[in-house]
Amino acid sequence: MKRSLWLFLTLLCALSLGTGVGLSYAWVVSPRSLTDSQPAALRSDFKDQFRAVIAASYAATGNLPRAQARLTLLEDSNPIEALNAQAQRAIAVGEFLQADQITALALALENEADFPAPFSLPPTSDASSPGNIDSTVTPFPSPDALSFVFTGTPEIVAGQTIEATVILNTPTPRPTRTPMPTYGAPFRLVSQEAVCNPNLPDGLLQIVVYNSSRRQLAGVKVIITWDTGGEEFFTGFKPELGNGYADFLMLPDTSHAVQLALGSEIAVNLVPPVCQTPGGDPYLGGYKLTFQQP
Amino acid sequence: MKASNLFLILFAFLLGISAGLAYGWFIDPVDFYDLTPDTLRADYKTDYVLMTAEAYRVEQDPGSAARRLAIFGVQSPSTIATEALVYARANGFPESDIAILQELVTALQAWSGIRQ
Numbered sequence: 001m002k003r004s005l006w007l008f009l010t011l012l013c014a015l016s017l018g019t020g021v022g023l024s025y026a027w028v029v030s031p032r033s034l035t036d037s038q039p040a041a042l043r044s045d046f047k048d049q050f051r052a053v054i055a056a057s058y059a060a061t062g063n064l065p066r067a068q069a070r071l072t073l074l075e076d077s078n079p080i081e082a083l084n085a086q087a088q089r090a091i092a093v094g095e096f097l098q099a100d101q102i103t104a105l106a107l108a109l110e111n112e113a114d115f116p117a118p119f120s121l122p123p124t125s126d127a128s129s130p131g132n133i134d135s136t137v138t139p140f141p142s143p144d145a146l147s148f149v150f151t152g153t154p155e156i157v158a159g160q161t162i163e164a165t166v167i168l169n170t171p172t173p174r175p176t177r178t179p180m181p182t183y184g185a186p187f188r189l190v191s192q193e194a195v196c197n198p199n200l201p202d203g204l205l206q207i208v209v210y211n212s213s214r215r216q217l218a219g220v221k222v223i224i225t226w227d228t229g230g231e232e233f234f235t236g237f238k239p240e241l242g243n244g245y246a247d248f249l250m251l252p253d254t255s256h257a258v259q260l261a262l263g264s265e266i267a268v269n270l271v272p273p274v275c276q277t278p279g280g281d282p283y284l285g286g287y288k289l290t291f292q293q294p
Numbered sequence: 295m296k297a298s299n300l301f302l303i304l305f306a307f308l309l310g311i312s313a314g315l316a317y318g319w320f321i322d323p324v325d326f327y328d329l330t331p332d333t334l335r336a337d338y339k340t341d342y343v344l345m346t347a348e349a350y351r352v353e354q355d356p357g358s359a360a361r362r363l364a365i366f367g368v369q370s371p372s373t374i375a376t377e378a379l380v381y382a383r384a385n386g387f388p389e390s391d392i393a394i395l396q397e398l399v400t401a402l403q404a405w406s407g408i409r410q
Contacts, residue, residue, distance in 0.1 A: 007299055014306035015307070016310060023317060024314075026323075031324040038335070041333075042331060043327075043330065046329075046330065053342060061348050
């Protein structure tokens with residue numbers, strides 16, 4: 001009886017030890033092959049690259065459902081926030097084209113409407129493979145479909161008189177401007193308030209930009225001008241204050257005008273107001289402007 | 295100790311190893327994060343190349359396309375694009391997508407030739 005118990009315990013130990021060795025090998029020494037992974041498992045910088053290519057593809061094709069399907073592969077908790085944050089990072093390193101494309105995709109997802117992509121090709125009717133989404137391709141015409149016209153040079157016969165042709169100088173039509181794509185309806189200046197807060201820097205102009213869903217928008221270019229100069233900057237460089245936040249230090253005793261490059265109402269006559277501390281000391285206040293898409 | 299007992303102990307040990315391997319590889323394998331793109335499944339890789347090709351079709355910038363494909367590692371961009379084209383053909387991608395991929399492959403092959 002005692003020997004059987006000893007044998008049983010020994011077998012149990014051997015089994016446990018073997019299981020431990022097997023698990024160590026399977027989890028630590030040689031985990032299952034690292035192929036066939038999902039985009040959601042990528043490192044964050046590679047995810048950024050993935051999003052940038054999705055945005056570039058969307059900019060080229062205008063195919064929003066396909067872009068959405070691709071973004072879901074990354075399993076971001078909030079794809080729009082992820083795109084906005086990435087747009088800010090792209091602006092910070094000077095990748096403005098990439099930031100524009102990412103912002104356009106974020107806006108399109110935000111609005112869920114027929115948003116004009118910067119470029120678009122007419123769709124075809126083919127079914128697509130990944131995600132079952134239609135692709136957009138314009139087929140090239142076949143050579144047979146192209147018509148060629150052969151022209152010959154007339155021969156000059158001896159004794160033939162050649163009549164001079166009078167060429168009238170007709171004006172060449174002037175090139176017309178190609179309309180630039182817009183990001184939807186122009187923004188409205190929904191509030192403009194003077195701010196007297198001694199804890200803020202003198203002459204601080206604060207700008208907050210919202211879309212129609214009252215979400216803050218990163219990467220929106222703000223243009224500020226005054227009588228002797230101007231400046232351009234973007235929202236989103238201070239994400240701790242909001243994705244759609246930007247600020248600027250106004251010049252004292254100078255009138256400034258502010259508008260958004262995407263199209264907005266213009267805030268004019270912004271002269272830093274003179275405020276007073278509780279102790280009666282004067283200081284320069286600022287303004288807070290809020291823009292929103294209708 | 296009897297030989298039969300030794301055999302039993304060895305058998306239990308091997309059984310434990312098998313059970314551990316089966317559990318660690320198939321039932322509850324290690325979850326990996328922070329992976330590099332070369333570990334992506336072939337269809338995801340192909341879709342990434344397709345996105346690059348769609349962007350290239352408008353931008354017409356093979357250098358930019360090559361930079362986008364460089365995340366897959368040491369292979370040349372034209373090789374990466376060619377592999378995607380082969381996968382797309384073998385897996386019934388629509389002709390429109392194959393045409394776009396073909397265009398990218400041709401452009402990258404020409405671009406690689408110019409660079410050499």
